[in-house]
Structure formats: structure tokens, C-alpha cells
Amino acid sequence: MIWPDIAALLLTRLEWAILSYFLFVNGFYALQLISAGWDMWEYTLKARGANRWRVLGSRVAPRISMIVPARNEAATIAQSVQALLALHYPNLEIVVVNDGSGDGTLDVLREEYDLVPIHPIYQKHIQSRPVRGLYWSRRHANLLLVDKYVGGKADAQNAGLNLATGELICVSDADTLIEPDALQRMVRPFLEPDVVAVGGTIRVANGSLVRSGRVTTPRAPRTPLAGFQAIEYLRAFLFGRLGWNRLGGNLIISGAFGLFRREAFIAVGGYAHDTVGEDMEVIVRLRRHGREHNRPRRVAFIPDPVAWTEVPESLAALGRQRDRWHRGLAQVMWRHRRLCFNPRYGVLGMVVYPLFLLVELCAPVVEAMGLVGLLAGLLLGVVNLPFAFLFFLVAYGVNVVLTLVTLVLEEVNFHRYEGLGDRLILLAWAVLEPLGYRQLTVLWRLRGLLNFARGRTDWGAMERRGFTGSARPTSRSPSGPSRTTAA
């Protein structure tokens, strides 16, 4: 056998392996879609006509502490805090953590909210960088400011956690736009004692009309990059995470907006400092700890749109973000490798972990191998052109069908995009997204894997345009909705 024959044989085998992977992954997606549809149906029936406002007058509503880390947010922090104070929830505490800002964030808050120093006696459950001062607002009795030395987002959240007094902890970014009644919707799953964390749908705010920290008119993004991400977010939340809900496999609650049971969060030691995927890592730890100690461990997801975030609009920033997300995923999978096919952890070890490994972590490798193998096969004449074209059509078709069904779920249940123009724009992004953009994300995720192998742990910088349209650089994490389940 000569070398070209060996290469041809290898390529044929590779193509079969990739075809099997393709069938397996898409079969799993179909299952996830059915699960998501079922969950959405049940959720909508339960929510139809419910009097959510009743919780506002309830004396037994669980206390929520919202922890908001802020670093160099002087330009927007006052408005962000104002929007949080206006959230419709009766028993809410806002804990803003100034993570060593050097731009006067602390001064802005002191002036705006009439902050005075306080000396509460509290227990440091979780280690964090030293706290320089604690302030309490004379204007809003439920506003507390923690001023600490710089230590990163996870460290700031841990510092806030020590001071928080709520039964439930809400983590959010200073620039996440939260729906006014989001907490009322998010709190419902916690009425069951086995739930430790709840996430909701995060949407892309780029292009929408924003007033006073609220998305007043949701609109489809007009720029391709934001538009593709809007489609990705819808797919990731409405079909990815909702699909996992019934299958018991939710491993991610977005760092941009999530609700946790404080007791469980403290029991696992809060956020880890040494990973860039801390939002996923803490969920895996919560579930693992629950299993190991026979404690509550259910992670729930509600499909309601609860918050809006700004996504990167430059290729460089988006590339860095995806690199970091995939690096974070790899770090978490590696750190918790003992879960893999470990019957002690039940569904988490036997199903969820292996699927995340295969479907999420390895996807870019397999996709890249498929693309390279296809090109090589065509060059060597191992794969014939009509087959390659048909296979491409099938793969493209699966992607588009999954996205369109997700859009249907959104339209029928939430109908957030009112205008016909917006729906047509979304459709355009849905059809174009698999052509080029998806391949780019494969490259970025591969780079993330490579950087993980090199041991890189930095967050990278991101440029945000801001909801008012002016560009402002920031060095902190974008803390968007984390990884997305790409179809």
C-alpha cells in the first residue's frame, strides 16, 4: 500500500467518524429541542394569568441580596444602581462591591446615594482581598457599598457574599439591564427546597432602545456580528439550557444574572479565583457538593427573558471572549474530570459530564477536522463533490431548522420582537449565521483550547460601545451569558 492509498483510507475512516459524530450530536439536539418544547409548554401554562404582583405584597417573600461588582464604572454606576433599586421586589438588598476602582466610582456613589461609613459585625465565610470600608446609604436603607482592594470579579462577588444577608443571592454585572419583574419570576423555583441555583434567559440589547437602565423597545440588532450573537443567545437559552432543564443537565448559570441559595453558595466556598469559567465552575461544584453530601443540588432554568446584555461588535473582542469562554470550559472540565463516567454522581457523572465533553468541548476540534478532512478528501478524490455538497446542505439545514424552531418558541411564547422588520432581520441573521460566522467561532474556540493547553489564565480586554452609543474600553470580563450551545 502506498502513501496516497493510506491517506485516502484514513480520510475515509475520518469522514465516517465525523458523520457518526454529526448524527449523534444532532440526535441529541433533537432530544434537547423536544425537551425544551415540553418545558416551555408547561411553563407557559403555569405562568398564564398568574398574579405575579402578589409577591410584592407578601411578607414571606425570601430576602434577596443582589451583589453587583463594579470596577471603573464611574460613568454608568449611578444609573445602574438606580435601575436596581427600582426593581419590583419587596425584600431586596443591593450590595455594590467597588473592586479597587481608580476612576472615582466610589466618589460617584457616595455623592449620589449619601453614603455613610458603617461598621457591621459580620463573619468572613469566604476569603477575599481586604475590605477597605463599608458604607450604607441614608437615602436607600437597602443599599450597601463594599469598598475593597482590586481582586477581580470573582473576588468582588465573594466579598459581597460575606456581607449579604439575604436567603438568596443574586449575581449581576453593573451593566446588565434587568427586567423590572425579573426577580419575581426567578424566585419561584426557590420555593422548592431542593433548588440551589436558577438562571433565566439573557438577551442581546444591541440595537434595542434603552431608557433609564431599561430596555423599552426590544429590536433585532442591525449589525451582522451582534445579530449572529442574538441568534446564538436565543438558541443557547431557549433550546440549549431549557432543553437541559428536564434532562437535569444544566451546568451553567450566566455570570451576568443568576440567583443562588446563599447557604449552598457559602458551603462550596463561593466563586473560584483561579479559573476564567468561574460561573460554570461554581455550578458544577454546587451540584457535585450536593451529591457528595446528600444536600440540595437542583439547578433550574426559567425561559422568561430576565436580563439584557451588550455583546461585542468587533471581531477582535468577540474572538477574545469566545477564546476565554472555551478556555474556561476546558478548565472546568479538567478540574472536575473525576466526574466523568463516575456512577457516584448519577446523571451528572454518567450523562451530563460526558455530553459536555463530547458536544461542547470537543465540538470545535471535530468540526475543524471535518472541514479539513473534507477539503483533503476532495483534493485526493476520496469524497465525491455531489456527496460533499449534499452533506453540507444537510448540516446547514439542521442548523437553520434548529434556529427557526427556537425563533418559533420565542415568537409564540414571548413575542418580544413586535415589528415585522425585526422578525425579518432575525430571520436573515438565522439563515446567514452558519455561513462563515460559525466557522469563525470554531477557530476562536480552537484558540481557546490551545491557550488552555498553554496554561493561559488571563481574561483579556473588551471594548463596549455602551447603551448610549459611546465607546468605552474596559478591562473586566464581558460576563455575558457564558458559553452557548451551538447547534
Add this chain to the structure above:
Amino acid sequence: MTADALLVPVVIIECILAMDALMVFLGHGLWLRWHRSRSSARVGQARAALATALDDPSPPEALLRLVRALSPRWQVRLLVDAARNLSGDRRERISMLAREAGLVDGARAWCHSRFWWRRLHGARLLTVLGHGEPVMPALLADPHPAVRAQAVEWAADHPTPGVIDALLYLLDDESGLTRYTVRDSLLRMGDAVIEPLVSCLSRHTSRQVEAALEVATGLADPRFLAPALAACSNRLPRARVLGATLLGAVGGRDGAKALMALLADPEPGVRASASQALGRLGYWPAAPRLAPLLRDLVWSVRREAGLALRAFGAPGVLYLRRLLSDDDPFAVDMARQILDLPDVVWQPASPSP
């Protein structure tokens, strides 16, 4: 069959699915827009007529005609929106209108459906529109938790002895949603539940007592003194914690004595709760018993004892100053922190029970 021949039907199926999804996506939006535009004029007219008719005591025949001309969905929306924001006579009129329009009968029929979502929808309508008797009390024992919780929500406005007994029975329901709604409804009922709750607390010794004690703490009535004293000797630590909290809410000399006895409880949560309750009552004769608790091994007990001493004023501060020269470094540290507290004190709320 070749691979090519297999792929062609797959592509065709995908095309069909994509076209279907596309039609639903665009069609639904267009239908919704058409439906809204078609109904908006009539709904606006009915809404305006409703606003006028609410203060008019004459039979609202014209309004009834307008309401009946709307689709059932819009009828529900119109009347439910109005009923949620009204009370008293106006709400009664909405309720009467809903009955005349046939919505109440429809909702009652749904409450007997074998599908839980129909029962839930019916229960929700009857909660807002009224006329829930005799259907709703039966739903308090519904097999679906969401329906049960809705019936409990309805019960908050109907504090009859039978309904209250049913709610007390549901205090330890298997569903968290139902338990939450029961506690909320009992608190909303207020005075009407006190006697039944006192009797419930004297009858039961299980998890139901814990939930009942939480409700009693929210109501804070002196009639709960006897059950609170009984709870303080309950074998369950959680019940003793709640008993101490309740005593802190209802007060009384007997209560303060029982709280002082709980300062020696083996459970740290009970000691902390008793300290907090004594601080809340400002019962300064307890200061000599609280001071040694600043040497307790558990931080939360030391903190609550220290804060209670501070709440007593001069007698408590005297004990705190003495503790500054104590042999136990933890007691010294806590006393120092308490004495260092400035006038503006931010007190974190105790975690919800």
C-alpha cells in the same frame, strides 16, 4: 442505497420543516397584529363603557352587549384587568358582569376538568372574578400543586373556619409553592386565623408546628404565648428556635424567663435566637445571663449576645466593658467590636425563617 440517495430525502425533510417553522414564525406575528388591530377598537369601547358603568347603579345592559361582542379571550382580559385593580362595590359589579357574560360558569366548568391546566385557569379566573364557592374549597385538595396553590391564594380573601382548617392542614404540604402560598394567605387573613392557629399549635408536634410558628411570629399576637412557651421545650431544635423568635415578638415576663432558660440550650441556633429575642424585648435583667455567652464557641451566639447587651443600654454596656478584660480573647474581641459600633448602625436582617 447510496449515501447520496439517503441525503436527498433528508434535505427535502429539512426544507419542509424550515418552511413550516418560517410560516409559523411570520404567520403568528402577523395574526397577532391583525387580531389586536381588529379587537382594539371594540376593546377600547368596552373599556370606556366599563369605566363609566362602574359608578352607575342601573343594570349595565349596554355594557353587557359590548362585552359579549368580544372574543372570550378579550372578555377575560378586560374584566380580569379591571377586577385586579378594584375593590369594594366596583369589584362586585365587575364580578356580576363576569357572571352575566357567562365567564364564571365557564371558569367553574374548567375547575372540574381532568386537565390540570384548565383547572388552574378556571381557578385563576374565579380568584379574580369571585363566585368561587363551592368549587374553590374543593381545589384545596387538588392533586396538582399549582392548582392547590391557586386555591390557597383564593382562600386568603375567604377566611371561613373550614377554609382556615384546610390551610392549616396544608402547612406541611409536599409542594414548596403550596407551603409558601399557605403562609402568605394565613398572614393576609390576619386576626381570623389566630384562634385556629393557637389550637393547631397545641395539637401538632411535627413539621406543621414549625410552619405554624413562622406564621404566628408574623402575626405576633399575645395569644400565642402559651404555644410559644410549649415550642421552647419542643425536642426539635428548629421548633425551639422559632419558639424563641415568637417569644421575642409577643413578649411578656413568662416569655422572658423562658428565653433566659433557652440561653443554656445545647443548640447554638437556639441560644442565638434566644439572645436576639431578649435584645428585642430589651429585658435588661437578662444581662448577667447573656454576658457569659460572649465566650460561646459559636460566632453567631457571641454576636447576638453582644448585640442584645448593647440593646439593653447602660446595664448591658457595663457588662460589655467588663468583658474587655476577660480571659477569653474571643469574648474580648466581640465586646470590643460591639462597643466600637458607631451611632449609625447598619443591622443586617436575620435570614428569613
